[in-house]
Amino acid sequence: MLLPAMAGLLQGGAATTHWRLSGFFHKHFPQIRLDTKRMVVESHGIVSAGAAMAQMDLMLYLIRKQIGRELADLVMSYLLIDTRTTQARYQVWEHLDVPDDxxxxxxxxxxxxxxxxxxxxxxxxxxxxxxxxxxxxxxxxxxxxxxxxxxxxxxxxxxxxxxxxxxxxxxxxxxxxxxxxxxxxxxxxxxxxxxxxxxxxxxxxxxxxxx
The missing domain is CATH 1.10.10.60 (Homeodomain-like)
Structure with missing residues (x-):
């Protein structure tokens, strides 16, 4: 989400990214409503995804939206992917946002x-x-x-x-x-x-x- 954010495409909109980058986003893009607890967020026509498997979450979201849940569920079963709507349970609580301070x-x-x-x-x-x-x-x-x-x-x-x-x-x-x-x-x-x-x-x- 760095490029859309730097280009100003998300001003006043919402987005997600990997939870570990939330401190950076809050500091440099305060006008963006960041929600790192969600895997996928759509705002102003831009779809963002968080976590290391963001490309997979984004792909499933687009399939579900453009074609339907049935095909998305079938793809998930073939790829052995579980439903993941939130990043919260995967967060590493040893460090929150920017601990190097x-x-x-x-x-x-x-x-x-x-x-x-x-x-x-x-x-x-x-x-x-x-x-x-x-x-x-x-x-x-x-x-x-x-x-x-x-x-x-x-x-x-x-x-x-x-x-x-x-x-x-x-x-x-x-x-x-x-x-x-x-x-x-x-x-x-x-x-x-x-x-x-x-x-x-x-x-x-x-x-x-x-x-």
Whole structure:
């Protein structure tokens, strides 16, 4: 999507790209409504696709739109492709957007060290010797997201690791990342990855069995 974006063809429109590039897009093309949770987005007559298999998602979208779902499903079955409408569950939570920034790294380190008793943004700002407003501005410039989103990403990262280990109950995992119970944990994973906590356990089990 870089060329259409640089050419100004998506000004005021929507698009998607690989989730790892979202920070770059937010910084350089703020007028574009970027939605990296979706695999395919059509806006202003331009169709964009995200993820490493973007060409496959784009091909299936065009077949479905121009010819019909039946043929698209047949092509999927021949190519052994599953339906994928969102990138969210594939995102790597070790790094959100643009992590190569001193303020962002220091902020995430503070949050990680405070688990399960999460620091407030104000407390973190005080420890980093800056105002809350300055911290928020620097984090947004580096990552394109708010301090609370970064806090949620740290929690999500640790929750995912614990879930993949499959050694703790959902309530125990929730408590390890600063939540009261499994219901709160489910709200986190649904918001950040659009899947229930159990999906990370089943995904890790499948990977181990294939290995």
């Amino acid at each position: 001193e303020t962002a790294r220091s902020f995430e380190a503070l949050i990680e060290a405070s688990l399960p008793d999460i620091l407030s943004v104000r407390q973190a700002a005080r420890q980093l010797h800056m105002t809350e407003k300055t911290l928020a501005r620097r984090l947004f410039k580096a990552s394109g997201v708010t301090p609370m989103t970064l806090i949620h990403s740290v929690r999500m990262r640790h929750a995912r690791r614990l879930l993949e280990l499959d050694e703790l109950t959902l309530d125990e995992v929730a408590q390890r990342v600063g939540y009261a119970n499994a219901t709160s944990l489910r709200k986190l994973t649904m918001r950040m990855a659009q899947v229930a906590p159990a999906a990370f356990r089943s995904s890790a089990t499948g990977t181990r069995s294939r290995g």
